[in-house]
Amino acid sequence: MDFSPLTDALASKSYEKIADICDDLMLKVAAEGIAFQDEWPYVIHLLGYYYVNDINSARFLWKSIPSTIKDSRAEVVAAWKIGQHLWTRDYAGVYDAIRGFDWSQEAQALVAAFSELYTKRMFQLLMSAYSTISTQDTALFLGMNEDDAAYSDVQQQGWTLDPASRMLTVKKQPHVTEQKLDPSKMQCLTEYVFHLEH
Template identity: 65%
Template sequence: MDLSPIQNAVASGSYATIADACDELMLQVASRGIAYQEDWPFTVHLLGHIFANDLNSARFLWKSIPQGLKESKPELVAAWRIGQCLWTRDYAGVYDAIRGFEWSPEVAGLITAFSENYTKKMFQLLSSAYSTIGVADVAHFLGMSEDEATNYALQHGWTLDSSSKMLTVKKPKIITEQKLDPSKLQRLTEYVFHLEH
């Protein structure tokens, strides 16, 4: 079995393509009547779906993995723990699951990239959901210490009221699209038509 497309995606940091590459290769292997092998990169495959925020596919993959492999591969179980925390919206648990395992060099870059993306996503959610929020809550949602969370928020333009330990959110700029008024389009069409004739 040629795993080079998957290995190349991991090596090049093309983490968003890993799940699709794994799914495609898995279908090719299955179409030839070849059963799963123990060397299949289940951990990378599972993390690829988690990275792509495709929790349904991650769940179905997890259910399809033979129980013996789950029991013999602690890194696979640790990857699934991240998926479980995402599924149950246990925000702090995601970070605990990431930090709670000594990841192999093969997936360490993928885990780091996922963690950074997840932190950015959580920060964007906080930015859109709150106008003020406590430092402890930001630390909880970002999986950081209170000092780290405060520094992170301040770097992104938020302000701190140190007496109340409350952060004031800098709202993201909302980009509004200009809608074309149909009557203006009609007038323009008539004008162009008039010029041509």
């Protein structure tokens, strides 16, 4: 089986393409009638879904994995633990599942990239949902200890800490909306102004 497109995507750190590449390869192999379960890169496939935030597809993949694979490959089960925590929105559990396994060389870079992306997503979630939040809750969402949550990353983003209450005031990012000009509306406006002038 030719996994070169997948290998190339991993090597170039094009992690956003992993899930689609795996899906295409799986369909191609299935169409050719080739048995592929034993050598399929299930861990990479699951992690690819997590990277693009497609938890439903990850669940369906997990259900299709033969029980012999689930029983014999601890890394597949470890990858699925991340998915379980994502599904239940157990934010701290996602980080625990990431850190709780010694990932193979093949999966390490993708796991690290997903962890970084997931932290960014959580940070954006906090900024959009909260005006103030406790350092304890911030630590839970961002997968770090309370001191790091209070003094490192969030303060770089302009958040301020009230040391007495251990509450962080969230600095909202300016919301920039891009206006798009509709050519037909521009034409209508031009005709209207022309009509007023003449």
